[in-house]
């Protein structure tokens with residue numbers, strides 16, 4: 001656990017990956033009470049709303065040049081003034097992802113063990129698609145090379 005806490009750069013890479021490619025790009029909620037939006041629109045109780053997580057993560061107000069992959073957006077000093085709900089790959093509130101801490105540990109473990117043995121790179125583009133969760137429409141083409149420890 002202590003070692004995983006030290007993997008700061010991998011953590012930023014995972015966070016930035018989940019910003020651009022949130023595994024759950026849309027969630028739904030039934031509205032319990034009427035909401036008056038600042039735009040003047042009233043959302044009546046009982047409505048079903050879609051929360052577009054991928055849309056929130058591309059809001060230029062929070063993420064300048066949102067299409068650019070930049071793990072350093074998640075440096076502590078860059079995050080300090082960001083709105084708490086500007087980054088919600090695991091949703092937020094009472095029904096958020098119960099597995100988010102485990103998911104982060106699992107990803108750090110898998111990625112770090114993998115990178116100790118292999119180099120990996122993209123081979124062509126991936127077309128994002130969605131079947132409830134985000135996935136590739138044309139597969140993930142990658143190259144792998146055993147890592148030679150110098």
Ligand code: HEM
Nearest residue numbers: 023024027028089090091094095096097098099100102103
């Ligand atoms: C990168 C990995 C993961 C992502 C991005 C993710 C994302 C999410 C999101 C966005 C929700 C909320 C759905 C909603 O609000 O309607 C959710 C719910 C949930 N997730 Fe995850 N999840 C991940 C991994 C995991 C893992 C590893 C587990 C279990 C070990 C897990 C268990 C759950 C459960 C049980 C819920 C439902 C919680 C509830 O409704 O109260 N997730 N997840």
